[in-house]
Amino acid sequence: MNPMDTLEARLRALEDADAIRSLKARYFSCCDLKDPHGMRECFAPGPVRIDYGAIGVFDDRDALVAVFERLGCHPHIVEMHHGVNPQIEVIDERHARGKWGLHYQMLDTRERAFTQLGAYYEDEYRKIDGKWKIAATRCVVTSTLVGSYDPASPGVRFAGRQAG
Template sequence: MDLAQRIDNLEQIEAIKKLKYGYWRACDAKDPVGFRASFVRTGADIDYGPLGAFQDADPMTEIFTRIALHKVDGKHVIYDMHHGMHPDITVTGEHTATGRWTLRFRQVNLIDNTETLSTGEYDDEYVIEDGAWKMSKCHCVTTWSITRPLSPDAVITGDFPATHEKAATR
């Protein structure tokens, strides 16, 4: 591989990293539009274990929207934090690539009054669609998890602006 090809390969890998980081940012920001935009228009192979397996991103986006935007007394009740690391991305063709990632996930659930900490492994496939990298396959397997009750003296502060919720209802 010549220098120009190597540079292009590195640029493609960086674009895929940007896609995946944007996906996690959309998850944490309660942004269903950004979440959905991370996947191909049709036919995405998604498997999130207990959340379900789908052959298109729309059903998973509906589940994400229902969970992420759920409110009680005007306040969100589910807070997520996704940290992706250890990317292992291989460009397999001019418009295709594969990737593996490790996920560190934390969730505060104010309905069950619990905090969950877990880690998992992603197995992804990417394609260029309309000039941008999109996920065509996204499988995540939890490797371990711990759920514990929130302390009675836990104080949860902050909430999310309604900007993403408005975009989700358009």
């Protein structure tokens, strides 16, 4: 490989890693903004592997979106997803993988409850028609805090690795 080819390959890998960071940021934003269509478009069409632990395991993006709409797309559910410490490895021009930390907060204004959790994602990405998509993902919860801010019963309901 001549020096120009090497430089082009390095530049492409940097651009691909940046595009993957943007993809994951878009995914988090779509979750927070209650945008099921936008969230769906972050995933590859067809068979995928989505393992969100207690939320469920899904074989296609539409199954995940259906659960998202049922559980999260309500005005009284206020979510904040903060993806941190991305570790992205571009394998080749069409495949990459990554690991992300997650700090998540959810306020349920109807129940006057909150959830805060720490987790990490293990992702696989595939470039389809020139755009990176999530082809597989696994979210592993590492810490959970569930509490109430209802004046009648304030306090911690659960603290540990993962609420049941």
